[in-house]
Structure formats: C-alpha cells, structure tokens
Amino acid sequence: MSVLDKRGAGPGHPLPGQSSDALDDTAPGGTGQGAGRTTRTRQRTGRRGLTLALNAVSVALGIAVWWLLASAGFKLPTPPEVVSRARTLIGDGTLGTDALASLTRVLIGFALGTAVAIPVGFLMGWYGILRGLIEPWIQFFRTIPPLAILPLAVVAMGIDETPKIFVIFLAAFLACVISTFQGVVSVDRTLINAARVLGAKDLTIFARVVVPASTPFILVGMRVGLGSAWATLVAAELIAAQEGLGYRMQNAQLYYDLPTIFVGLISIGILGLLMDRILLLAERRLTRWQERR
Amino acid sequence: MTSKPAKISVQGVTKTFALGREAFTALDDVSIDIADHEFVTVVGPSGCGKSTLMNILAGLETPTSGRALVDGVPVSGPGPERGVIFQQYALFPWLTVRQNVEFGLRTTGVPKQERRARAEHFIELVGLEAFADALPKTLSGGMRQRCAIARAYSVDPSILLMDEPFGALDALTRVKLQEQLLRTWSRDRRTVLFITHDVDEAVFLANRVVVMAARPGRVYDVVEVDPAVVRDEAFRLSPEFAALRNRVWRSVYHQEGRTAALSGSRTDTPS
Numbered sequence: 001m002s003v004l005d006k007r008g009a010g011p012g013h014p015l016p017g018q019s020s021d022a023l024d025d026t027a028p029g030g031t032g033q034g035a036g037r038t039t040r041t042r043q044r045t046g047r048r049g050l051t052l053a054l055n056a057v058s059v060a061l062g063i064a065v066w067w068l069l070a071s072a073g074f075k076l077p078t079p080p081e082v083v084s085r086a087r088t089l090i091g092d093g094t095l096g097t098d099a100l101a102s103l104t105r106v107l108i109g110f111a112l113g114t115a116v117a118i119p120v121g122f123l124m125g126w127y128g129i130l131r132g133l134i135e136p137w138i139q140f141f142r143t144i145p146p147l148a149i150l151p152l153a154v155v156a157m158g159i160d161e162t163p164k165i166f167v168i169f170l171a172a173f174l175a176c177v178i179s180t181f182q183g184v185v186s187v188d189r190t191l192i193n194a195a196r197v198l199g200a201k202d203l204t205i206f207a208r209v210v211v212p213a214s215t216p217f218i219l220v221g222m223r224v225g226l227g228s229a230w231a232t233l234v235a236a237e238l239i240a241a242q243e244g245l246g247y248r249m250q251n252a253q254l255y256y257d258l259p260t261i262f263v264g265l266i267s268i269g270i271l272g273l274l275m276d277r278i279l280l281l282a283e284r285r286l287t288r289w290q291e292r293r
Numbered sequence: 294m295t296s297k298p299a300k301i302s303v304q305g306v307t308k309t310f311a312l313g314r315e316a317f318t319a320l321d322d323v324s325i326d327i328a329d330h331e332f333v334t335v336v337g338p339s340g341c342g343k344s345t346l347m348n349i350l351a352g353l354e355t356p357t358s359g360r361a362l363v364d365g366v367p368v369s370g371p372g373p374e375r376g377v378i379f380q381q382y383a384l385f386p387w388l389t390v391r392q393n394v395e396f397g398l399r400t401t402g403v404p405k406q407e408r409r410a411r412a413e414h415f416i417e418l419v420g421l422e423a424f425a426d427a428l429p430k431t432l433s434g435g436m437r438q439r440c441a442i443a444r445a446y447s448v449d450p451s452i453l454l455m456d457e458p459f460g461a462l463d464a465l466t467r468v469k470l471q472e473q474l475l476r477t478w479s480r481d482r483r484t485v486l487f488i489t490h491d492v493d494e495a496v497f498l499a500n501r502v503v504v505m506a507a508r509p510g511r512v513y514d515v516v517e518v519d520p521a522v523v524r525d526e527a528f529r530l531s532p533e534f535a536a537l538r539n540r541v542w543r544s545v546y547h548q549e550g551r552t553a554a555l556s557g558s559r560t561d562t563p564s
Contacts, residue, residue, distance in 0.1 A: 197372075198400055201400075288428070289386045289388075290386065
C-alpha cells in the first residue's frame, strides 16, 4: 500500500487520531488524581502529627534532664524556680518591658538590614562593576564579629539606641546581602534567554525573572540574618542599656541570679523561634513553586 | 519561493569560541536557505554546532563571520517573531501554565482582555486547559513541553526554532508530541527549524533534513522528503520511510568513513 495520498492528503500532513489524544501522555489526570491527593494529604498530616509528638517528647525529656541535673546539685535553678521567677517578672511588668525593648531593637535592625541588603545584593549580582566595588567591603566586614564593632560604634554614635541598632543592622545586612547576591548570579541562563526571545527587555527580565528566581535565596538570607540579629542583641545591650532581655541577664549575673538568667534565655529562644517560624511560613508561601527533593 | 528572498538565510556563518588558549570552531562556513512555510530538521552528531546555529538565528549569539538573515534582514538580537522552544522547557517555575503562556503577550503589550483570550486559545490548542492554573512542577515532561510550545505560539511568531524539544521525553510521549506538532503546523504552516539528534524524528517531521558534521560543524548532506507524503503511522512503518532513514542514518553516522556514532552518547538505535 502506498503511503502517499492515503487520506487524500489535503494541505499539510493529515494525521491519524485527530481526536484529542493530547492528555494521554500525562502521568496525573483523570479521577485517580483526586483520590491520590487525599491519601497523600492524609499521609502528610499523619507524618506531621508524629513529628509534633516527637518534638513534644524531646522537650519534655530535656526539661526532665535539666530538673535531674538541678536536683543532683549542679549550679542550676530547677524548672519550678524559673517558672515562679518568670511569673514575678511578668507580674511586675519587667519581662514585658524587656522583651518589647529587645524586640524593637531586633526588628528595627533586622528590617533596616534586609531593606538595604536586598537592593545592594541585586545591584552586585546584576552589575559587574558594582560587584567589584562593593564586594571587598562586604567580605572585610563579614570577617569582623559585630561585637568587635561595638567599641567603635559607641565612640562614634554615643550610648543611646543608635549603636545598638547599628550592630544588629550590620549583622542582618551582611547575612542577607551575600545570599541575595548569590541568588541573582545563580539565576538560570535559559530562563533569561526564554524571556529575551519572548521580547522582554532588561528591566522586564529583572523584575519578572531575576527577582522571582532569587526569592528563595533572599528568604534564606533573611532567616540567617534574623538569627544573626538575635545573636548580636545581647552584645548590643552591653552598651549602657536601661532595659532589654540581654541587659536583664547581665544585670542578673552581677547578683548571681540564675533564675532570671534562665527566664531571659528562654524568652530570647522563644521570640527567635517565633520570628523564624513566621519567616518560614512566608518562605513556604512565596516559594511554593519550587521543586523540592 | 523563486523570486522571494528566503524566510531564513544563513550565509557563510562561522562561529568560533575560545576554549582556553585554543579556538574551537563550532560552525565553519555554514549556508542554509529555508523557504517560508518549510519544515526543516537539522540532525547531526554532538558537537556539530546545531544548537549554536539555532542560537544565532534566535539572536542569542552572534556569528564570528558571515550573516544570518530573517526575511532579508540581518538578525541583531532576539525578537518575538522568532519563537524559540528549548530542550529544558525553560518554563518560569513560579508562574502557572496560563501565566507562562501570557508572559510574551505581556512583554509585547497585548491588553489584558485579549491576553486572556489568546492564552486560553493556545492552552486549548496543546490540550492543557485542565492544567491552566497548575504550576510547572506538577506537570509531566510532555506537558511542560506542550506548555512551552503554547508559550512560543502565543506571540504569533512567523518562525519556530526548536532545539531538541522532545529530547528529554520518553519514546511514546515523543511520538505523540511529534504528531501533535505536525497537526498544529499543518494548520498555519509556520516556518520551522527543528534541531534533533534522533534520525527517525528528523525524517518523520521534515520537508528537508539537513545533516551536519562535527569538528568543525558544517553542513554535510541535505535529504529532501516528498512534500506530498502523509505523516502517519503507515508512513513511519513504510519502506519509503526506512529508505529515507537509512540514507540519513548513513550520513550521520558514517561521515567520510569514520563512525561519528562513537564520538558522542546516543539514545537512538537502529531498528
């Protein structure tokens, strides 16, 4: 049988199976999909429940060990002592004032740090000239712990809020700027080419390809930056602070007041954890498109 | 086709890259003319410069010497009249299928209402309407490539440049997409330059198969396919197809006595 004129060849190449077989090659699809998804969700919630249970067990165990060590004569306050101190500090408003003061410093320093880091990181990644000009300074300051900047900051800026916020700003900025820069330079070339062949010019490519593609990096940078900001806080509150969790702990140290130190430590831990979870949530929402392995 | 200038005209294009201290010649004096509405496939061993040729036509690379003309005008950068489909799909992973298809329409300033309608049309054309609001990560390879095809079509290019678009797909999906591509092509008959390393694919799709040789990359052979042929399963299994495939196969794998097949990894085998 001849292959020619088999179907009275009209214009073009008539093909068999004109009906839409377009979806045939798809793995998902059909009714099985919904069912599959529910089972998966159920499995995921199940696994999540297990993880949460394990977390709770771990925390309980940790407290038990702490309690044991405290009763065994180590220089530690027992959990009830810490809880009752926390009650007192909450009752007279000290803990609230301290937490608010520390939180304000961390938030301002962190917000300023990331607000400056993101555009600087983008500029460094996008323009080779700016990268050459800025990078040595960033690498230089990255090797100096913020604590070492403190004496200079105090001399230059006095002893009010400015130097405290400045060192927190520096810590957050350095962590975030490197990450943003990394994000920009690692944007897939093919995606940029794909945008170019669709008629996109530089500004469009920047706004609609480079920015979204770097978002995961920026968010990781922000989380690291937040950690650095909290880590720098206690150091920052060494500078003649009148309140703050770090200040309270240093003050308690003078009086050998272990329960208060514990309250401070736990408060910083909880606040840091909460803020990190908020960022993690934002990260999950903004980078839902990422393929995770 | 006689008096009109060729739709695509590659004239004596040479492209060299610096590879360390040495210069690597990816393309050596390549000339190809492609008429309007023609479907040309380019097949050759790895390193024959077929992707470089496509990048030059797409305006993503510039030739070291010679020139590439589209509609008689030298290519001086990418443009929406030349749609490009990449092997790695190159979908924007943060955009849904619909938003990906609308991307080019946004950059070319198509108003929102029309954008919607046109995106809808092309999504239906490739059969992805049920997945219009899905993110690329949830799609299979074949679906991703169909989305990329819809995105390229959306800005209504007069030329489609396809760089091994089905190379990463399994054999079955590949055959399906080939047939779908031909179906779409037979409606509007855009000029297509299709790069592949699969001899069967090259013969099945083309009006004309350009065989390239490597080191340096150059045109080695051109095989014409009867334009009256009906591209269906019967053609795929016919002696005519086998004869054409054997001809192209020999051209690709036994270039001037040496076995090019040994110099690169291949996924296709003679059957």
